Amino acid sequence: MVKGLKMKYNILVVDDSKTILLGLKQTLEDKLNIDVITATSMKECAQLILEHKGKFDLALLDYGLPDAPNGEIIGMVKKFKIPSIVLTGTQLEKDHEIFQNENLIDYIIKNGSYAIDYSVSVVQRFLQNAQVEVLVVDDSKTFAFKMQNLCKKYNLKTVVANSGEEALQIIPQRVNLKLVLLDYMMPGLNGLEVTQQIRKKYKKDELAIIALSGMSEKDVVASFLKYGANDFLYKDFSNEEFFARVNSNIEVLELFNVTQDKAKRDYLTGLFNKNYLLNAGQEIWERSKTNKELLSVIMFSIDTFRVINESYGHDAGDEAVIELGKILSDNVNKDAIIARMGADQFCILLKNRPYAELYQIFDELRENIANNKFPFDNWMLDYTVSIGINIDLTDSLEEMIYLAEEALENAKYKGGNQIIINS
Numbered sequence: 001m002v003k004g005l006k007m008k009y010n011i012l013v014v015d016d017s018k019t020i021l022l023g024l025k026q027t028l029e030d031k032l033n034i035d036v037i038t039a040t041s042m043k044e045c046a047q048l049i050l051e052h053k054g055k056f057d058l059a060l061l062d063y064g065l066p067d068a069p070n071g072e073i074i075g076m077v078k079k080f081k082i083p084s085i086v087l088t089g090t091q092l093e094k095d096h097e098i099f100q101n102e103n104l105i106d107y108i109i110k111n112g113s114y115a116i117d118y119s120v121s122v123v124q125r126f127l128q129n130a131q132v133e134v135l136v137v138d139d140s141k142t143f144a145f146k147m148q149n150l151c152k153k154y155n156l157k158t159v160v161a162n163s164g165e166e167a168l169q170i171i172p173q174r175v176n177l178k179l180v181l182l183d184y185m186m187p188g189l190n191g192l193e194v195t196q197q198i199r200k201k202y203k204k205d206e207l208a209i210i211a212l213s214g215m216s217e218k219d220v221v222a223s224f225l226k227y228g229a230n231d232f233l234y235k236d237f238s239n240e241e242f243f244a245r246v247n248s249n250i251e252v253l254e255l256f257n258v259t260q261d262k263a264k265r266d267y268l269t270g271l272f273n274k275n276y277l278l279n280a281g282q283e284i285w286e287r288s289k290t291n292k293e294l295l296s297v298i299m300f301s302i303d304t305f306r307v308i309n310e311s312y313g314h315d316a317g318d319e320a321v322i323e324l325g326k327i328l329s330d331n332v333n334k335d336a337i338i339a340r341m342g343a344d345q346f347c348i349l350l351k352n353r354p355y356a357e358l359y360q361i362f363d364e365l366r367e368n369i370a371n372n373k374f375p376f377d378n379w380m381l382d383y384t385v386s387i388g389i390n391i392d393l394t395d396s397l398e399e400m401i402y403l404a405e406e407a408l409e410n411a412k413y414k415g416g417n418q419i420i421i422n423s
Helices: 018-032 042-051 072-078 113-131 141-153 164-173 191-199 220-227 239-264 274-291 305-312 314-331 355-371 397-413
Strands: 010-014 035-039 058-062 084-088 104-109 133-137 157-161 177-183 208-213 231-234 295-302 337-342 345-351 374-376 379-381 385-390 419-422
Touching: 010 018, 010 042, 018 035, 018 113, 035 042, 042 072, 058 072, 058 113, 072 084, 084 113, 104 113, 104 239, 113 239, 133 141, 133 164, 141 157, 141 177, 141 239, 157 164, 164 177, 164 191, 177 191, 177 239, 191 208, 191 220, 208 220, 208 239, 220 231, 231 239, 239 274, 274 295, 274 337, 274 345, 274 397, 295 305, 295 314, 295 355, 295 397, 305 314, 305 379, 314 337, 314 345, 314 355, 314 374, 314 379, 355 385, 355 419, 385 397, 397 419
Parallel strands: 010 035, 010 058, 058 084, 084 104, 133 157, 133 177, 177 208, 208 231, 385 419
Antiparallel strands: 295 345, 295 385, 337 345, 374 379
């Protein structure tokens, strides 16, 4: 399954070259974990489409097939409104009739292994675009509609604003917004002014801006880039250029996010690390203090961690830690921050939970952990945990963590497999 996506996709690949067909099928299935169904002719393709009732998420189509030598398969697949990528042995002219096909995403020249790799990258980008939202900002409803349709063609979710003021109201409300396509000349706030306002709240690696302007306004390019735009497009762009620029900016943004996310994560469990908890937790603590909200710090530790390491080896200890991380991730509310603090110790920050509710939640979790077994080599291992909780909103987050650690040590001192709340 493509990273970050929760559903399985069906891709149709049609090519009379068995080498290309098998290469695409194997690479797509291995790299993206998607279902690839193949055909070697237009007749086979038609049968498969009927069998699957036209329910393909994407099709890769050979332009020249034995029973469809001049791209006839493209027109046939178009009737089923399946987004398509064309595979061709030669360069196609820009005015070629296939570019009138609203379902055409891209065309790829078949030139060996590079064509397979590029095809996979285009497929991956198309599928991942379903998770990306784009804001189109233009006072011309005609041009905004054109850009909206282009975005939809590439599987991007779109929102439209017809003024800079409307755009600034929309942006904070859209959690999946990754890209703003922003016109320069608009009544009220122009594109440069909107860019300035956006950059006061969002960095270039948080929200990308592609500015758009007419050919007569060449002098504004430098101003847009200076004010914080990521890229610039003249309004006479081709569909291919639009596709390339939009995808390039989204991919750079995703690369930043992956890099930043790795820096926040614990290498073993995939949960947040100590540094992230301290940094993000400081902001949560400040809000809780200002708003007089409840804030809890919950510390977990495996009671027999040293015994597991000494009896079964450090790999078993790692598996125990991974298992506890998974249990916490699966059972603790999603509004909590869960972090591995080191070795077998975990910390949770949880807002707005009273004493009685905290005790019930984590005592049930403690009991479930005690009854849980996990496989390691030929053994089924188990362990208990001690839990220390602090719900006293003190003068610093560090002090709250220290008090939770004291409660945790007290729970261990009393024999483990229990919960102590400091309030």
